[in-house]
Amino acid sequence: MRTEELKAFAKNIRINIVNCIGSVGVGHVGGSLSIADLLAVLYGKQMNIDPKNPKMEGRDRLVCSKGHAGPAIYSVLAEKGYFDKALLSTMNKGGTNLPSHCDMNKTVGVDMTAGSLGQGLSCAVGLAIGSRLCKDGATIYAIIGDGESDEGQIWEAAMYAGSQKLENLIAFTDYNKLQLDNYVAEINDLSPLADKWASFNWDVIEVADGNDVEQIDEAVTQAKTVKGKPHMIILNTVKGKGISFVESAGVGSHSMPMPSDKVEQALRELRGE
Amino acid sequence: MITQETFMKDVFTSYLAEEMRRDEKVVVLDADLAKCIGTNKMWAEFPDRMFDVGVAEANMASIAAGLSAYGFKPVITSFAPFVTRRCADQIMISIAYAKQNVKIIGTDPGICAELNGGTHMPLEDIGMLRSIPNVTIYEPTDAVELARLMPQIMAKEGVVYVRLHRKNPTLVYSEDENRAFDLYKADVVREGKDVSIVASGIMVDTAVKASEALAEEGISCEVVCCHTIKPIDAETILRSVKKTNAVVTCENHNVMGGLRSAVCEVLCENYPAPVRSVGVKEQFGEVGKVPYLRKAFRLEEVDVIAAVKEVLAAKK
Numbered sequence: 001m002r003t004e005e006l007k008a009f010a011k012n013i014r015i016n017i018v019n020c021i022g023s024v025g026v027g028h029v030g031g032s033l034s035i036a037d038l039l040a041v042l043y044g045k046q047m048n049i050d051p052k053n054p055k056m057e058g059r060d061r062l063v064c065s066k067g068h069a070g071p072a073i074y075s076v077l078a079e080k081g082y083f084d085k086a087l088l089s090t091m092n093k094g095g096t097n098l099p100s101h102c103d104m105n106k107t108v109g110v111d112m113t114a115g116s117l118g119q120g121l122s123c124a125v126g127l128a129i130g131s132r133l134c135k136d137g138a139t140i141y142a143i144i145g146d147g148e149s150d151e152g153q154i155w156e157a158a159m160y161a162g163s164q165k166l167e168n169l170i171a172f173t174d175y176n177k178l179q180l181d182n183y184v185a186e187i188n189d190l191s192p193l194a195d196k197w198a199s200f201n202w203d204v205i206e207v208a209d210g211n212d213v214e215q216i217d218e219a220v221t222q223a224k225t226v227k228g229k230p231h232m233i234i235l236n237t238v239k240g241k242g243i244s245f246v247e248s249a250g251v252g253s254h255s256m257p258m259p260s261d262k263v264e265q266a267l268r269e270l271r272g273e
Numbered sequence: 274m275i276t277q278e279t280f281m282k283d284v285f286t287s288y289l290a291e292e293m294r295r296d297e298k299v300v301v302l303d304a305d306l307a308k309c310i311g312t313n314k315m316w317a318e319f320p321d322r323m324f325d326v327g328v329a330e331a332n333m334a335s336i337a338a339g340l341s342a343y344g345f346k347p348v349i350t351s352f353a354p355f356v357t358r359r360c361a362d363q364i365m366i367s368i369a370y371a372k373q374n375v376k377i378i379g380t381d382p383g384i385c386a387e388l389n390g391g392t393h394m395p396l397e398d399i400g401m402l403r404s405i406p407n408v409t410i411y412e413p414t415d416a417v418e419l420a421r422l423m424p425q426i427m428a429k430e431g432v433v434y435v436r437l438h439r440k441n442p443t444l445v446y447s448e449d450e451n452r453a454f455d456l457y458k459a460d461v462v463r464e465g466k467d468v469s470i471v472a473s474g475i476m477v478d479t480a481v482k483a484s485e486a487l488a489e490e491g492i493s494c495e496v497v498c499c500h501t502i503k504p505i506d507a508e509t510i511l512r513s514v515k516k517t518n519a520v521v522t523c524e525n526h527n528v529m530g531g532l533r534s535a536v537c538e539v540l541c542e543n544y545p546a547p548v549r550s551v552g553v554k555e556q557f558g559e560v561g562k563v564p565y566l567r568k569a570f571r572l573e574e575v576d577v578i579a580a581v582k583e584v585l586a587a588k589k
Binding site for chain 2: 063103104105111112113116118119120123124125126127128129130133134152153156157159160
């Protein structure tokens with residue numbers, strides 16, 4: 001996809017997120033919207049995948065370690081045709097295949113279960129080692145949250161991936177500076193985040209606007225040229241990006257009500273009406 | 274050949290090496306205790322499939338889940354408290370909830386932790402893991418049984434926790450034992466009619482010895498070796514208890530959450546009968562050699578004998 005197509009793809013992902021969460025009336029809106037552009041780049045351009053063959057051998061895989069961004073993952077998967085978009089309105093309803101947090105055994109196209117924070121990056125390390133053992137050339141992607149980075153296990157995984165020189169692992173921090181209770185810097189300051197990852201022997205790229213598909217795409221392309229290290233791409237994002245009332249909710253956007261009037265307001269804004 | 278001198282950790286590692294030669298999908302992860310468990314002996318032969326992740330059990334468990342999701346068959350090892358308690362949520366979510374195929378090897382169960390003391394003495398591991406769906410919990414009785422069951426453990430798709438005594442507990446079985454060991458079937462190692470002693474791990478031998486002493490007093494004990502605590506073999510236990518109508522459980526674990534709890538759950542729903550238990554009761558571990566610890570936690574032959582007499586009194 002070209003840049004304009006990626007932007008349109010990201011917009012459609014956002015529309016799906018709003019419809020998906022709107023069908024339940026409440027959900028993790030902020031952290032889902034902040035990674036929509038990243039997902040557009042990965043599923044629209046960078047990942048070697050086949051929605052018609054979701055278990056394709058040697059495919060690239062994504063671990064959404066911040067598992068509460070399930071609505072964003074379902075939205076991109078539906079947009080890519082892994083399953084019918086109508087399924088999005090079943091999220092979190094009894095018996096659904098789209099639970100709030102990602103479940104590889106329920107949802108076609110989800111590569112790893114996540115939800116208890118801090119574990120997904122270690123799982124991605126396991127996948128990356130698996131791919132290296134199989135010599136299949138796959139790239140393993142992982143998305144972690146900035147709040148999630150409080151978890152000690154993130155840094156256990158970071159140290160081991162660096163030690164193992166897992167160059168086929170590309171991880172992203174959704175650095176939207178907000179976690180559930182407050183600003184990240186107020187709760188448990190992550191800065192200097194790039195220095196931290198570099199000191200764990202990772203190749204680090206900081207993306208100034210983590211909601212700009214062009215900048216994200218360039219970073220991923222550049223990461224793939226660096227050998228001998230795992231890659232951390234720090235995306236400076238905006239929580240709730242694309243919908244003004246969600247953005248302005250700030251800390252309150254982690255999980256927020258999305259009643260039908262707000263859904264309509266959000267969709268009008270996304271469509272530019 | 275297995276003798277009384279054979280260490281169970283050697284039975285485990287030698288079978289694991291065989292399995293790795295046969296199946297290139299088997300991978301092993303250690304957390305800086307490979308030299309204690311003996312998996313370090315396999316480093317040279319399988320340099321690409323042995324991973325020592327350092328002192329980071331949570332990371333090890335989730336990495337294993339990722340490897341399983343990629344089609345590998347990971348075996349993770351550490352001392353029992355660290356490969357269970359320290360990474361309980363990773364076993365729960367990354368491994369079990371995600372339906373991964375991971376074997377968990379935890380060594381030095383209960384008082385077998387000896388000189389490492391209370392911090393290293395797992396008396397709650399079975400209780401913790403028993404509440405996680407679809408986890409098989411196996412505590413080897415001796416080297417003979419372990420050798421016979423290792424193929425079944427490795428062939429089982431899913432999560433199996435092996436509560437492995439590294440050393441050489443007294444052999445309950447001889448190597449030419451003519452018994453079809455089944456991971457999911459308890460073994461009646463001594464037949465009797467007055468009381469059923471359901472035992473696991475190092476307590477099986479203790480139960481057998483107590484039964485021999487009780488026989489001299491005219492008390493006939495049936496000893497059921499319940500090596501797999503989950504899923505528990507209700508059929509064998511009920512068959513025995515319907516004959517004896519009295520039960521003593523014996524375990525190297527807290528009586529809360531372990532074998533006693535599992536047996537009582539079977540009985541209360543199917544065939545209520547008086548039960549007395551030998552096991553650790555509301556205590557933390559402590560440092561010492563096994564004879565001292567058996568005395569301190571009341572895990573001796575005399576404790577089994579006392580429990581049998583008590584339950585027989587209750588039965589009347």
